[in-house]
Amino acid sequence: MSSAPAFKPFNLALIQLGEVGPDKDANLKHAREMIKKAASGNGGAKPKPDLVVLPECFNSLYGHVHFPVYAETIAYTPGQPYDVASSESQSVKMLSAAAKEEGVWLIGGSIPEREVGTGKLYNTATVYSPKGELVAMHRKVHLFDIDIPGKIKFKESENLSAGNTVNQFDTEFARIGLGICYDVRFPELAMTNARRGCHMLIYPSAFNTTTGPLHWELLQRARAVDNQVYFAMCSPARDLNQSYHAWGHSMVVDPMGKVIAETEHEEDIVYAHIDPKVFEEARAGIPVTTQRRFDVYPDVSKGL
Numbered sequence: 457m458s459s460a461p462a463f464k465p466f467n468l469a470l471i472q473l474g475e476v477g478p479d480k481d482a483n484l485k486h487a488r489e490m491i492k493k494a495a496s497g498n499g500g501a502k503p504k505p506d507l508v509v510l511p512e513c514f515n516s517l518y519g520h521v522h523f524p525v526y527a528e529t530i531a532y533t534p535g536q537p538y539d540v541a542s543s544e545s546q547s548v549k550m551l552s553a554a555a556k557e558e559g560v561w562l563i564g565g566s567i568p569e570r571e572v573g574t575g576k577l578y579n580t581a582t583v584y585s586p587k588g589e590l591v592a593m594h595r596k597v598h599l600f601d602i603d604i605p606g607k608i609k610f611k612e613s614e615n616l617s618a619g620n621t622v623n624q625f626d627t628e629f630a631r632i633g634l635g636i637c638y639d640v641r642f643p644e645l646a647m648t649n650a651r652r653g654c655h656m657l658i659y660p661s662a663f664n665t666t667t668g669p670l671h672w673e674l675l676q677r678a679r680a681v682d683n684q685v686y687f688a689m690c691s692p693a694r695d696l697n698q699s700y701h702a703w704g705h706s707m708v709v710d711p712m713g714k715v716i717a718e719t720e721h722e723e724d725i726v727y728a729h730i731d732p733k734v735f736e737e738a739r740a741g742i743p744v745t746t747q748r749r750f751d752v753y754p755d756v757s758k759g760l
């Protein structure tokens with residue numbers, strides 16, 4: 457893997473998107489408007505962000521029965537140039553145009569994706585440069601299959617396949633690692649991206665209202681502290697008219713584990729300034745990155 461770019465200060469905006477309903481065109485239109493609003497720093501009230509993020513499943517209802525209905529074909533091969541103009545995905549076209557027109561890096565949340573050839577479905581995040589190029593993709597590696605009796609039962613694996621790669625991308629200000637929601641529960645994924653030189657890990661997400669109050673903040677602060685990286689998760693707003701109730705609380709955590717930005721559960725945009733000094737001071741003051749004992753336990757991030 458090439459060496460990471462120098463970590464420079466940058467501004468981040470997480471769009472806690474509301475109004476996600478059954479009409480995909482309406483969802484895309486609203487997401488486009490919110491990208492514009494975020495990229496303008498709420499019309500100049502906040503510094504213009506360098507990187508804007510949408511939540512998990514931003515163009516469709518969230519639930520295994522919906523994935524086949526909303527799935528789009530992307531046909532992206534990592535490392536190969538991608539011709540957005542000939543893409544079959546209307547979401548990719550919108551996101552690419554939005555990144556270019558607003559002049560921002562954009563993590564386009566995630567969408568249900570149908571793989572060419574196999575027809576397999578994935579929960580997939582795509583990333584765009586300010587030129588509108590599709591530069592990275594992450595297929596959710598750990599599918600959200602849980603059953604908490606009387607509370608929540610969810611089985612993404614009914615319709616989705618799991619991704620099998622660890623993904624990150626480079627900007628002119630940082631190397632950013634990707635995950636999607638339930639991926640946060642697996643420290644190995646975050647650890648692998650951190651060992652690959654990521655300065656920040658960002659997960660489009662949609663936690664639920666049972667586990668959210670207990671685990672949403674805890675897991676992000678844990679992943680931030682054990683890897684000494686910035687960590688952010690971007691949720692949809694809560695909509696009690698839909699079957700899935702998102703926890704909301706989109707959040708940014710610094711490498712010391714401090715929550716530096718957060719919102720409640722309504723539609724909102726969370727802004728944060730990402731300062732490399734905090735990252736450098738955390739690593740200098742608590743030097744775990746140089747104190748690991750791979751003579752005692754294996755380095756699980758090796759070999760990928």
Ligand SMILES: NC(=O)CCC(=O)C(=O)O
Binds near residue numbers: 512638639661667668
């Ligand atoms: N969309 C998801 O992966 C939800 C994960 C979640 O709520 C959890 O508790 O984990």
